[in-house]
Amino acid sequence: MPPLARWFVRSSLVYLGVSLGLWAVQGAAAVWALPAGMVALAPAALHLFFVGWATQMIMGVAFWMFPRERQRPFGSLPLAWATFGLLNLGLLMRLVGEPLHTLYPQGGWGWMLGASGVLQWLAGVGFVVNTWGRIRGR
Amino acid sequence: MPPLTRWAVRASLFYVLVGFTLGALLLAHKGVGVHPMVWRLLPLHREVLMLGWMAQMGIGVAYWVFPRIARRRGREAFAWLALLLLNGGVWLAGLAPALGLPGWVLVMGRGGEVGAVLAFAVHIAPRVRLPPPETLLPPSTG
Ligand code: HEM
Numbered sequence: 001m002p003p004l005a006r007w008f009v010r011s012s013l014v015y016l017g018v019s020l021g022l023w024a025v026q027g028a029a030a031v032w033a034l035p036a037g038m039v040a041l042a043p044a045a046l047h048l049f050f051v052g053w054a055t056q057m058i059m060g061v062a063f064w065m066f067p068r069e070r071q072r073p074f075g076s077l078p079l080a081w082a083t084f085g086l087l088n089l090g091l092l093m094r095l096v097g098e099p100l101h102t103l104y105p106q107g108g109w110g111w112m113l114g115a116s117g118v119l120q121w122l123a124g125v126g127f128v129v130n131t132w133g134r135i136r137g138r
Numbered sequence: 139m140p141p142l143t144r145w146a147v148r149a150s151l152f153y154v155l156v157g158f159t160l161g162a163l164l165l166a167h168k169g170v171g172v173h174p175m176v177w178r179l180l181p182l183h184r185e186v187l188m189l190g191w192m193a194q195m196g197i198g199v200a201y202w203v204f205p206r207i208a209r210r211r212g213r214e215a216f217a218w219l220a221l222l223l224l225n226g227g228v229w230l231a232g233l234a235p236a237l238g239l240p241g242w243v244l245v246m247g248r249g250g251e252v253g254a255v256l257a258f259a260v261h262i263a264p265r266v267r268l269p270p271p272e273t274l275l276p277p278s279t280g
Contacts, residue, residue: 117166118166128151
């Protein structure tokens, strides 16, 4: 497994643990009164699962297993690392910014959601650009 | 990679572009307010990413790497049918709420998605088995 694939897979496992942990805590809302912040975390927790865990696991395994080119087996390494960095930065920004914005709509946190969206979008584009050339028969 | 895998993976990458663009738009709208109509894109975002991206990538890669039967991939037509139904279903179920189309369009879309799962199950079920020992190699090419 190339180093970047290990980073993708390891961090995807961390997100899996964190998102399931957050869900478990939110499930406890059925029994105990939880702080409003926990409820405001729900959409971000869902995306830690879908983007942090599932998408990142797919990205890591695709980076590792897809057919390799002779010249550049993994496409552009800087682009692949940028994808990893942008995705995680964007996701963490959402994890912080979304509940803050939900709890304090006038608090001036909204820009963090916009920025998080741009970072994750760039990561998505980076992944597609770097993976496209590796979809081939041989 | 066989042709079906190439089609499925390319389509799923296309859905990453569409779905992440919609997601970024939704998130920006939630944060700084873009346009009230943006919320209508949420169902499309969901369908495109959960089925178009993740499920389709799974189908494409499973078709490629699962053990073959006598060097062949078995009931290939069912795998193609699955891709057809999945992609049709994603657009029907995703666009119906966004465009305010009648309820039966959404029902047809969901039906297509369920049909895709069944068709792929018919394709892949016989391939869920121990591979012959000589093929126990990583799926590098082909
Ligand atoms: C594999 C990737 C993704 C999947 C499967 C996914 C799935 C979903 C689902 C199921 C919902 C609906 C939640 C609900 O109705 O309560 C949702 C909502 C949303 N998604 Fe995603 N999503 C993905 C990626 C993204 C990305 C990359 C962004 C932003 C860049 C994003 C932004 C949003 C926003 C803003 C909402 C609305 C949250 C709210 O209700 O306040 N998503 N997504």
